Amino acid sequence: MELLNLTLLQLLGAAAGVSAIVVALYFLDRRRRRVTVSSLRFWRDSRMERHPLPQRRIQQPWSLLLVLLGLLALLGALADIRWNVNTFRSLDHVLVLDTSSWMQAREDGVPLMDRAKRLAVRYVRSLPPGDRVLLVMSDANPVPAAAFEEDFGVVEAAIAGAVPGNTALQLGEALGFARQMLEDRDDPGDIVFVGSRWIAEEEIPAITRELPNLRVIPVDAKWRNVYIDKVTLQPRERDAGGWTAHVSVGNRGPAAEVPVQVLFGSAPVTATTLRVPSDAVVTVPLEFRTGAAGWVDVRLDVADMVRRDNVARVEVPRTGGVHVQVCTKTPARFASLFRANPAWIPSYRAESPCPLSADAEVIVLDAVLPATATNRPTLWIQPPADSPFSSRPAELGRRRVSWNAASPISDGLQTSELALDRGSYLTAAEGDQVVAEADGSAIAIARPGNPPQVAWGFQPLLAEMRFEVSTPLLFANTFRWLASSTSVPEELSVGSAGSVLIAGLDGREEEAPVVLDEAGAPVPVSKSTDGWRFFAGRGGVYQMRQGHRERIVSLTLPQPPHSFWEPDPAQMMAGIPAASGAEPPMRWWPWLALFGLLCLVADALLFDRRGQGEAARPVTNPLAAMGAAVRQLFRKEARSRHGL
Amino acid sequence: MAASPIVDKQFLERLERLTLRWRKSFPGSIGGHQVARLKGAGQEFLDHRQFSQGDDLRSVNWRAYMRLEKLFLKVFQMEPHVPIRMLVDVSGSMALGAPSKLAYMQRLAAALCYVGVVRLETIQVVPFSSELHEDFVAAGGRHRFAPVAGFLGSLQASGRSEARVVIRQFANRFLQRGLLIVISDFFDEADVIAEWQSLALLGHELCLIHLAAEEDRNPPWQGLLDVVDAETGETRQLHFDDEARSRYEEAFDAFYRDFERMALRNEGRYVFVNTAMPLEDVLFGALGHMQGAPA
Numbered sequence: 001m002e003l004l005n006l007t008l009l010q011l012l013g014a015a016a017g018v019s020a021i022v023v024a025l026y027f028l029d030r031r032r033r034r035v036t037v038s039s040l041r042f043w044r045d046s047r048m049e050r051h052p053l054p055q056r057r058i059q060q061p062w063s064l065l066l067v068l069l070g071l072l073a074l075l076g077a078l079a080d081i082r083w084n085v086n087t088f089r090s091l092d093h094v095l096v097l098d099t100s101s102w103m104q105a106r107e108d109g110v111p112l113m114d115r116a117k118r119l120a121v122r123y124v125r126s127l128p129p130g131d132r133v134l135l136v137m138s139d140a141n142p143v144p145a146a147a148f149e150e151d152f153g154v155v156e157a158a159i160a161g162a163v164p165g166n167t168a169l170q171l172g173e174a175l176g177f178a179r180q181m182l183e184d185r186d187d188p189g190d191i192v193f194v195g196s197r198w199i200a201e202e203e204i205p206a207i208t209r210e211l212p213n214l215r216v217i218p219v220d221a222k223w224r225n226v227y228i229d230k231v232t233l234q235p236r237e238r239d240a241g242g243w244t245a246h247v248s249v250g251n252r253g254p255a256a257e258v259p260v261q262v263l264f265g266s267a268p269v270t271a272t273t274l275r276v277p278s279d280a281v282v283t284v285p286l287e288f289r290t291g292a293a294g295w296v297d298v299r300l301d302v303a304d305m306v307r308r309d310n311v312a313r314v315e316v317p318r319t320g321g322v323h324v325q326v327c328t329k330t331p332a333r334f335a336s337l338f339r340a341n342p343a344w345i346p347s348y349r350a351e352s353p354c355p356l357s358a359d360a361e362v363i364v365l366d367a368v369l370p371a372t373a374t375n376r377p378t379l380w381i382q383p384p385a386d387s388p389f390s391s392r393p394a395e396l397g398r399r400r401v402s403w404n405a406a407s408p409i410s411d412g413l414q415t416s417e418l419a420l421d422r423g424s425y426l427t428a429a430e431g432d433q434v435v436a437e438a439d440g441s442a443i444a445i446a447r448p449g450n451p452p453q454v455a456w457g458f459q460p461l462l463a464e465m466r467f468e469v470s471t472p473l474l475f476a477n478t479f480r481w482l483a484s485s486t487s488v489p490e491e492l493s494v495g496s497a498g499s500v501l502i503a504g505l506d507g508r509e510e511e512a513p514v515v516l517d518e519a520g521a522p523v524p525v526s527k528s529t530d531g532w533r534f535f536a537g538r539g540g541v542y543q544m545r546q547g548h549r550e551r552i553v554s555l556t557l558p559q560p561p562h563s564f565w566e567p568d569p570a571q572m573m574a575g576i577p578a579a580s581g582a583e584p585p586m587r588w589w590p591w592l593a594l595f596g597l598l599c600l601v602a603d604a605l606l607f608d609r610r611g612q613g614e615a616a617r618p619v620t621n622p623l624a625a626m627g628a629a630v631r632q633l634f635r636k637e638a639r640s641r642h643g644l
Numbered sequence: 645m646a647a648s649p650i651v652d653k654q655f656l657e658r659l660e661r662l663t664l665r666w667r668k669s670f671p672g673s674i675g676g677h678q679v680a681r682l683k684g685a686g687q688e689f690l691d692h693r694q695f696s697q698g699d700d701l702r703s704v705n706w707r708a709y710m711r712l713e714k715l716f717l718k719v720f721q722m723e724p725h726v727p728i729r730m731l732v733d734v735s736g737s738m739a740l741g742a743p744s745k746l747a748y749m750q751r752l753a754a755a756l757c758y759v760g761v762v763r764l765e766t767i768q769v770v771p772f773s774s775e776l777h778e779d780f781v782a783a784g785g786r787h788r789f790a791p792v793a794g795f796l797g798s799l800q801a802s803g804r805s806e807a808r809v810v811i812r813q814f815a816n817r818f819l820q821r822g823l824l825i826v827i828s829d830f831f832d833e834a835d836v837i838a839e840w841q842s843l844a845l846l847g848h849e850l851c852l853i854h855l856a857a858e859e860d861r862n863p864p865w866q867g868l869l870d871v872v873d874a875e876t877g878e879t880r881q882l883h884f885d886d887e888a889r890s891r892y893e894e895a896f897d898a899f900y901r902d903f904e905r906m907a908l909r910n911e912g913r914y915v916f917v918n919t920a921m922p923l924e925d926v927l928f929g930a931l932g933h934m935q936g937a938p939a
């Protein structure tokens with residue numbers, strides 16, 4: 001019996017309190033009734049007034065009895081009173097069901113998840129009636145699927161809906177959550193784990209030894225699984241269209257010869273065979289070429305327990321180079337610059353105004369105007385008078401250029417590396433970023449927007465400036481900023497969901513990287529001892545940026561576990577006991593609630609006439625009153641009581 | 645006839661076979677529909693009498709003179725136009741009951757008015773509480789029923805009942821004798837039976853319809869009560885038990901029996917109507933069978 005965690009004594013006290021209040025109300029509120037009559041001439045009998053007033057008399061004992069019975073019955077219903085409750089002690093259990101990535105495994109065609117579900121259902125059915133079960137589905141995160149539920153049908157339905165996730169089991173978090181859930185319960189029972197015991201932690205969590213009520217129902221299997229641990233694609237330098245795929249293959253089983261294939265658009269482009277020892281990870285580089293964008297599949301040609309970790313897929317962008325249209329009267333100045341970088345494919349036009357080519361992705365206007373307004377990323381070199389940038393000529397006299405360190409265009413440039421003889425001062429508009437200044441005036445401006453534009457008030461390919469090492473870097477930074485959407489990321493990789501370490505970006509630890517998911521929404525990142533990390537609960541493609549560096553990671557592989565948990569033999573359940581077969585204590589609360597409501601409704605019908613603003617009518621006993629009430633309800637034509 | 649908010653059409657159609665009647669013979673102008681026992685101008689032959697000086701020669705039976713050579717005069721019965729007045733109580737006590745006595749009175753008065761106007765009678769409806777209120781005259785056939793129904797429907801119960809004042813005003817205002825129908829609960833602070841009787845002594849034929857709610861005769865309460873007078877607001881604290889109930893019922897029964905006795909003694913009629921009774925039962929039953937057959 002429980003009501004708001006009250007003991008039986010406290011509950012009886014509450015019932016007594018309620019009864020006392022009701023009786024007091026009957027003494028006080030119902031003691032004297034105010035009624036309105038047509039005339040007082042028949043109420044002036046002095047004997048009515050001489051009658052001793054019963055100060056402490058309850059006027060409507062039947063009404064009081066009905067109200068008390070109703071309230072006590074409702075209180076009992078709330079308290080969930082049960083008979084024979086002393087022979088049963090209901091316990092609260094937490095059932096942790098392993099829904100980690102490796103529960104996708106199949107043995108002899110049967111999914112381990114189905115075996116785990118059957119074991120969990122058997123365990124639930126073995127519990128005595130009245131016990132409550134909290135079902136927790138756990139992979140990297142424990143998620144409660146059914147609160148402490150007494151109806152085992154609900155728990156079984158929740159078990160039936162369990163599906164394996166994409167991350168490995170964080171056993172410490174799952175057991176910690178279960179312990180926390182039991183801490184507040186009056187009758188804590190067992191924490192029962194059902195699963196394969198492959199966990200994400202490298203070391204077995206200490207909590208497994210701290211829980212005396214931990215029971216383990218293992219889902220055993222003879223493990224034989226080869227899996228792709230990681231795939232990294234890197235474009236080869238100075239080889240447009242060339243890629244290197246670093247494939248890491250792991251093995252949880254006997255040593256095996258593993259054929260590895262790389263496919264582009266479902267067509268094999270390279271293949272090899274690896275020998276992977278037991279419990280080891282082997283990495284092999286595989287090279288292939290493609291200039292087109294498309295899907296690259298890395299496939300292990302093996303038949304093992306987990307199929308989903310045998311294929312990794314990543315989308316590669318087009319790598320055929322960026323088309324740059326250079327409008328200049330002196331194309332020879334640019335030839336050596338573009339020849340040094342095969343990723344930039346130039347085309348030259350000498351007309352002024354310069355007609356724009358339809359396939360040009362970046363426009364360079366060297367002191368000329370375009371024939372039509374440019375709608376692509378544009379670099380203006382010494383912009384003419386009618387350009388969007390206003391300028392005025394200046395004699396610089398080999399003044400040093402001061403670069404803005406916050407601008408990505410000036411990344412890596414030093415002030416001492418560039419001195420200018422002549423050029424133009426530019427006027428920065430609202431929203432413009434000043435990239436470089438000379439003598440306090442802007443000589444290079446970046447204008448973000450669509451399309452982005454950059455203006456230089458000088459020509460770096462003139463005179464001795466072209467010999468400076470900083471000039472190609474300035475072009476490279478500018479083109480990367482202008483055509484960031486067309487640039488090739490430095491690395492593409494395929495990994496597994498879960499906690500992901502962000503590595504290989506800028507290396508500036510103080511600056512938090514930006515991680516975006518497939519929908520472009522930012523993903524929270526946190527700093528750990530080994531670097532920045534983010535958590536990917538579900539698979540997908542994530543974009544990571546830090547500074548001007550960018551990486552694409554496709555987290556579509558199931559997260560492989562790191563270690564196998566061997567519990568204390570005392571914690572292992574040798575077998576699931578049969579169902580107790582005991583009858584649960586009878587539940588009285590629905591009948592008590594119904595009875596209580598009926599009592600209150602009967603009191604309202606028989607004794608309350610508030611609709612007429614009058615007091616209760618006299619009733620000698622409830623049965624007669626009920627009969628009268630029913631007659632009144634169905635009477636269509638009332639008759640005079642004295643029939644004149 | 646326009647639809648009435650207080651009585652429906654089917655009910656009114658049933659009322660068309662009823663007639664308002666009275667027992668006394670009243671003098672009055674010719675044109676009525678009920679023969680009086682008084683001699684006078686009329687259509688119904690009553691008797692012969694000896695001719696005396698000054699009699700109207702038009703009433704001489706010349707055939708008898710030719711045969712007997714004596715002058716006999718033909719005497720006829722009068723058919724006077726008798727005024728019908730209906731005093732309806734709108735004091736505060738009429739608001740009590742379920743249904744309220746006021747609502748019941750409105751329907752009953754409307755039904756009686758309909759019976760009268762269908763027979764081309766003239767009915768003067770006079771509401772009263774502490775004094776006579778503005779009256780309304782219903783006459784001229786069934787198509788004139790809607791206005792009086794609207795008038796009755798607009799009445800509100802309020803004020804004290806002052807029968808002495810009302811009766812004095814009535815006697816002064818309505819000098820011609822006629823049928824007087826009173827619909828009231830007759831609750832008054834003073835004992836006013838003698839005042840009502842005075843109207844009968846003035847020559848009016850009283851038809852008293854005594855309305856009472858169920859709770860007036862059988863109070864549904866018991867125990868300690870604060871009893872409030874609906875008209876005066878006076879409050880009495882008392883204990884109402886079975887003994888007190890018995891005394892209450894005795895006093896109430898004596899009250900209406902006094903009225904009944906007074907009405908019958910003065911050639912009037914009396915009917916006690918409990919508002920729990922269906923109106924049809926009252927019109928076709930209690931009113932039709934009461935002594936003197938009021939309707």
